[in-house]
Structure formats: C-alpha cells, structure tokens
Amino acid sequence: MCLCYYFTKTSINMQIIDIKKLAIVIIYMTLSLFAKGVIAGKEIQNGAKIEFTLNGISYSESSNTDSFVVDQIIDIKLKWQNTKPVNVSSGERHRVLTFLLVNEGNGEDSINLSYEHNSSSNFVPANAKIYADSDGDGVFDSAADSEVSAVNLEADKSVTLFIVADIPDGNYTANEESFDSIIAKSQKTINKGTDRKNKIDIVIRKSTDKDTGIYKIRNYYLISKKKQTIISNDGKVHTGTVIRYSIELFLGGDTKNKSIQNINVKDKLDAALEYLNGSLKLNGRLLSDENDNDEGYVKDGTVFAHIGKLKDNEKAVVSFDAVVK
Amino acid sequence: MRKIVSVATVLSLFFVLGVYAKEITPVSITVHSLQKKTIVHKNGKKSVKWVKVAKVVPKDTVKYIDTITNNTNKTIDNIKIRNPINKNTFLIKNSEKSNMKFTVLYSINGGKTFAPSNKLFIKNKKGKKHLANVKEYNALEFTINKIPAHSKVNIEYQVKIK
Numbered sequence: 001m002c003l004c005y006y007f008t009k010t011s012i013n014m015q016i017i018d019i020k021k022l023a024i025v026i027i028y029m030t031l032s033l034f035a036k037g038v039i040a041g042k043e044i045q046n047g048a049k050i051e052f053t054l055n056g057i058s059y060s061e062s063s064n065t066d067s068f069v070v071d072q073i074i075d076i077k078l079k080w081q082n083t084k085p086v087n088v089s090s091g092e093r094h095r096v097l098t099f100l101l102v103n104e105g106n107g108e109d110s111i112n113l114s115y116e117h118n119s120s121s122n123f124v125p126a127n128a129k130i131y132a133d134s135d136g137d138g139v140f141d142s143a144a145d146s147e148v149s150a151v152n153l154e155a156d157k158s159v160t161l162f163i164v165a166d167i168p169d170g171n172y173t174a175n176e177e178s179f180d181s182i183i184a185k186s187q188k189t190i191n192k193g194t195d196r197k198n199k200i201d202i203v204i205r206k207s208t209d210k211d212t213g214i215y216k217i218r219n220y221y222l223i224s225k226k227k228q229t230i231i232s233n234d235g236k237v238h239t240g241t242v243i244r245y246s247i248e249l250f251l252g253g254d255t256k257n258k259s260i261q262n263i264n265v266k267d268k269l270d271a272a273l274e275y276l277n278g279s280l281k282l283n284g285r286l287l288s289d290e291n292d293n294d295e296g297y298v299k300d301g302t303v304f305a306h307i308g309k310l311k312d313n314e315k316a317v318v319s320f321d322a323v324v325k
Numbered sequence: 326m327r328k329i330v331s332v333a334t335v336l337s338l339f340f341v342l343g344v345y346a347k348e349i350t351p352v353s354i355t356v357h358s359l360q361k362k363t364i365v366h367k368n369g370k371k372s373v374k375w376v377k378v379a380k381v382v383p384k385d386t387v388k389y390i391d392t393i394t395n396n397t398n399k400t401i402d403n404i405k406i407r408n409p410i411n412k413n414t415f416l417i418k419n420s421e422k423s424n425m426k427f428t429v430l431y432s433i434n435g436g437k438t439f440a441p442s443n444k445l446f447i448k449n450k451k452g453k454k455h456l457a458n459v460k461e462y463n464a465l466e467f468t469i470n471k472i473p474a475h476s477k478v479n480i481e482y483q484v485k486i487k
C-alpha cells in the first residue's frame with residue numbers, strides 16, 4: 001500500500017474583542033434620553049376671568065374655555081454606532097453592525113425596518129438579519145435579542161439594533177469592504193383633509209432614515225501552515241508508517257500592536273490514519289491525550305488544541321504523529 | 326283663547342328675563358387662540374400671518390387674545406383680567422399688548438397673588454431666593470384703566486408650547 005499524501009482537515013476558530021465599541025453605545029443611549037416637548041394629544045386649555053366694579057357693585061365674569069390638542073411630530077433618527085469598520089474574516093459567523101434608532105418625536109411611533117446591501121461593496125455578507133437589543137445591554141446575544149422587522153418606540157425612547165450576518169468563505173483581499181444599511185420608516189402618515197384643532201394631526205419632520213455600517217476584511221489575519229514529515233527509511237508510506245504533522249500559527253498582514261484571541265485548533269485525521277498515542281505537543285511541550293487541564297486532547301480521531309492569544313511576532317506550533325492503518 | 330293668552334304671557338316673560346339677563350352682564354370676555362402661519366405668495370415671497378389654531382407642536386408659539394366688551398352706557402374703570410398660563414406652555418417675555426393703556430402683573434403661585442416681575446422671588450430647596458424666570462410664571466393679570474361705554478378692548482400675550 002502506497003499512500004503518498006494524507007491530509008487532515010484543520011479548522012481554526014478565533015475571536016477578536018473590541019471593548020471600546022460597547023462603551024460608546026451605552027454612552028450614546030444615555031445622552032439621547034432627553035425630553036422633546038409636550039406629548040402628542042395633550043389638551044391645552046385657557047380661560048380668562050375679569051373683575052371690575054360698577055355702581056358700587058363688584059362683578060366677576062369668566063370667559064369661554066379655549067382648547068386645542070398638541071399634534072404629533074414624526075422625527076426618527078438612525079445612527080450607525082461602530083466608530084470604525086467592523087473587521088471580519090472569511091467564514092466568520094454572526095458578525096454584528098450596531099445601530100441606534102431614536103424616536104425624537106413627541107408621540108409613540110411604529111417604525112418599519114428593512115435591510116439593504118449596497119451593490120458597490122466588495123463582497124456580500126450572507127444571512128443578514130436585523131435584531132433588536134431586547135435585553136438592552138447594547139451587545140448582540142442571539143439567545144436574548146429578537147429578530148425584528150418593525151419596532152414600537154415611545155416618545156424620546158431609543159433602541160439598539162443589530163445587523164447580524166455571516167462572512168462567506170472566500171479568498172478576500174485585506175481592506176475589502178461591504179456596506180450594509182438599515183432603513184427605518186415610520187408607519188404614520190399625514191391626515192388627509194384640513195388640520196383639526198381638537199384631534200391629533202401628524203407633522204412630519206423625518207419619517208424615514210437610513211444609515212450604513214461597514215464590514216471590512218482585516219488587514220491582519222491568522223496564518224496557519226501545516227507540514228507533514230514521513231518517518232520511514234525509504235521515504236515512502238506503508239502500513240505502519242508514522243507521519244508527523246505540525247501546524248504552525250502566526251499573524252500576518254499589518255500586525256503591529258495587533259493580537260488575535262481565543263484561537264482554537266481542531267484537526268480531524270483522515271480515516272486511513274490513526275493518532276499515535278502520547279504524541280500531541282504544543283510548542284514542543286508534551287500534552288496529555290485526555291481532556292484535562294492542559295491545552296490539548298484527542299477524541300475520536302480529532303486533535304483539539306487551545307492556543308489562546310497570539311500577538312505580533314508570536315508563533316504557536318501544534319504537532320502530533322499519526323500511523324497509516 | 327285662554328291658552329293663547331297664557332302662551333303669550335310666558336313668551337313675554339322669557340323675553341323680559343332675557344333682556345334682564347343680558348343687562349346684568351355689563352362686561353363680557355371671550356378668549357381665542359391664534360398661531361403663526363407662513364404664507365408663500367405667487368411671487369415666491371413669504372409672509373407670516375396669525376391664523377386660528379389648527380396644528381400645534383412643541384416649540385410653536387400661540388397667541389391668546391382676550392376681547393373685553395363693555396355692554397353698558399358707562400365707562401368702566403380699573404378692570405382686571407386674569408389669565409392662567411397652562412403648565413404645558415410658558416409665557417413669552419414682553420409679548421403682552423393691548424389697544425388700551427394697561428399694566429401687567431405676574432403670579433408664581435397659581436394666581437393667588439400677583440406682583441411686578443422684579444418682585445417675584447422663588448426659594449429653592451436650600452432656602453436660597455432667586456428672581457423668578459418668565460418660564461416660572463403661571464398666571465398674569467392685566468389692568469386696564471378705562472373701557473369706554475359700548476366699546477371693545479383686546480389684550481393679547483404669547484406663549485410657547487413646551
């Protein structure tokens with residue numbers, strides 16, 4: 001049996017956290033909550049009283065009561081909250097653009113929401129959906145936040161919205177961008193006919209707003225290089241031949257002061273290979289095969305390793321041996 | 326015939342009472358509100374006109390006009406006209422006007438007492454006094470020295486919707 005190449009399938013997960021974005025969202029929400037005036041529908045009444053003396057008799061008379069109702073201003077504002085493009089990479093799921101929708105009118109408004117992808121983008125995110133920040137923490141959480149196509153907002157209230165999309169697998173060039181928007185449109189319309197003194201009329205200031213967020217392909221990324229070395233006297237692969245695999249991980253691109261966190265390696269061995277017990281290493285240090293306190297383990301023909309954080313100029317090497325069946 | 330006489334008597338009585346009722350209201354007062362409307366003319370020029378209130382939103386200005394009618398054949402002196410300022414509005418400073426000579430006082434206690442603007446002080450929670458801001462006024466009192474017999478006087482002031 002001669003097998004020239006045995007490839008194992010490696011997948012690498014990683015996470016890049018930006019704490020600054022979260023703080024900015026919370027501050028903006030606090031600032032936006034200030035009064036916009038008398039609530040729509042409030043009745044404003046006025047009447048006068050007159051007092052005078054005639055022929056030694058004091059008189060007091062009251063006027064009619066003048067009243068009118070305060071009308072409703074429709075004024076919605078939508079603002080993308082990320083201060084810079086959200087860095088993404090091929091294959092990442094649930095990447096989030098954050099927006100804030102504010103009802104700056106003086107009455108409750110029902111607002112329709114729709115997603116729009118700008119055709120001038122370099123790539124197209126997949127499965128884009130709009131979510132409302134139902135738990136109000138300013139951070140997307142698929143378990144707590146709800147997908148929405150419309151929201152009701154009382155006067156002076158705001159809601160954080162998210163575009164959540166997947167970045168399709170592909171060969172992207174660093175700094176390629178995708179422009180993705182939310183369009184918010186009030187369901188309220190101007191009353192037909194003449195204005196009414198004692199009923200609520202609609203006054204449109206801004207009934208539609210749109211803002212665009214940007215996904216940007218990272219100009220730094222994780223590079224993984226996988227090598228295999230055949231350990232046999234004739235350099236050929238036979239049953240029982242040991243193949244040594246090493247997966248080298250490091251940052252590429254514009255890596256100055258950059259880091260990538262929570263890196264995990266998952267490597268599924270080909271069915272024709274069997275993991276050689278006790279061969280798993282991280283940076284030359286032997287790890288146990290069991291899922292315990294160290295950074296790696298092997299289960300059902302799959303090698304797992306937790307690398308954690310990699311900074312610029314750092315490197316991690318996961319290695320293990322496999323035997324040809 | 327007796328029925329006709331009775332009906333005529335009742336009608337006469339209503340007429341007499343009606344006249345009497347009118348006579349015992351020597352001065353009447355009506356209030357109405359106006360708002361500004363921008364008119365665009367055919368030549369493109371714009372002008373502002375005061376029209377009856379129909380569409381009002383926060384920060385709009387409303388003008389109140391009180392019309393006081395002296396229904397008697399005598400001049401009436403020293404007439405006081407009191408207007409509350411709705412809590413959802415505030416008075417616009419120096420907007421008070423009349424076609425007769427008048428003085429105006431203000432209240433910061435819901436119309437219980439009135440005083441000139443430079444005599445109205447409000448105490449804060451720490452007991453410190455400050456001169457009341459026009460936005461803190463909640464009533465105003467016009468005094469008109471004289472209204473001639475069978476004549477009308479208008480007084481007006483403006484408020485802003487909060």
